[in-house]
Amino acid sequence: xxxxxxxxxxxxxxxxxxxxxxxxxxxxxxxxxxxxxxxxxxxxxxxxxxxxxxxxxxxxxxxxxxxxxxxxxxxxxxxxxxxxxxxxxxxxxxxxxxxxxxxxxxxxxxxxxxxxxxxxxxxxxxxxxxxxxxxxxxxxxxxxxxxxxxxxxxxxxxxxxxxxxxxxxxxxxxxxxxxxxxxxxxxxxxxxxxxxxxxxxxxxxxxxxxxxxxxxxxxx
Numbered sequence: 283x284x285x286x287x288x289x290x291x292x293x294x295x296x297x298x299x300x301x302x303x304x305x306x307x308x309x310x311x312x313x314x315x316x317x318x319x320x321x322x323x324x325x326x327x328x329x330x331x332x333x334x335x336x337x338x339x340x341x342x343x344x345x346x347x348x349x350x351x352x353x354x355x356x357x358x359x360x361x362x363x364x365x366x367x368x369x370x371x372x373x374x375x376x377x378x379x380x381x382x383x384x385x386x387x388x389x390x391x392x393x394x395x396x397x398x399x400x401x402x403x404x405x406x407x408x409x410x411x412x413x414x415x416x417x418x419x420x421x422x423x424x425x426x427x428x429x430x431x432x433x434x435x436x437x438x439x440x441x442x443x444x445x446x447x448x449x450x451x452x453x454x455x456x457x458x459x460x461x462x463x464x465x466x467x468x469x470x471x472x473x474x475x476x477x478x479x480x481x482x483x484x485x486x487x488x489x490x491x492x493x494x495x496x497x498x499x500x501x502x
Contacts, residue, residue, distance in 0.1 A: 283440060289479035290436060298477035299325060300434040302447060304454055306427045308467040314424040315457045315467075318402055322445040324418035325432045330368065331416055332358055333409050334382055334398065335375035344410035349417060359385040367394070371421075373412045374398035374405050395423055429454065436476065
């Protein structure tokens with residue numbers, strides 16, 4: 283963290299974040315890891331969330347109260363088709379899934395990882411609860427054998443980073459455990475970086491017998 287902070291000197295505090303990259307030993311055309319989790323110390327706290335549901339329903343009202351940026355059906359469909367994707371996450375109520383599919387949003391939202399799905403928990407009856415959980419949640423998706431995710435704000439303490447990294451790695455291991463026994467996918471390397479810094483391997487090269495305990499480190 284000390285090395286990385288040195289590369290961020292002079293940058294605006296909110297313009298950079300810590301990123302974690304988990305590299306796998308994996309088949310090129312094998313199944314990929316994809317999931318969502320809520321870190322102990324959320325990184326993204328200003329997500330714009332769209333909720334697809336009947337506009338005059340109780341679900342729409344509760345979604346707005348929970349903090350959704352966009353709520354409705356046709357208004358969201360028309361905006362997406364026009365290329366105005368003014369949200370970072372998308373949730374769909376089961377009552378609107380058929381209408382969403384007929385609107386053909388998959389071609390636009392799918393490649394961006396924004397298409398609601400039951401597997402990811404973004405098709406849900408409790409849209410308000412999903413909005414609240416997602417507001418402090420993070421999504422990750424394997425691409426070319428690597429999963430990347432923002433793991434912390436630059437002002438996080440070593441203890442906060444430690445808890446976030448541990449939670450993320452535990453979730454990755456759970457994801458690998460759900461794959462078929464015939465699928466060989468293993469963690470090869472974990473690399474920590476920031477928006478403007480190079481990557482530093484967390485394989486242990488920077489630790490020695492003389493290293494200070496984590497609680498005694500300072501990144502101020």
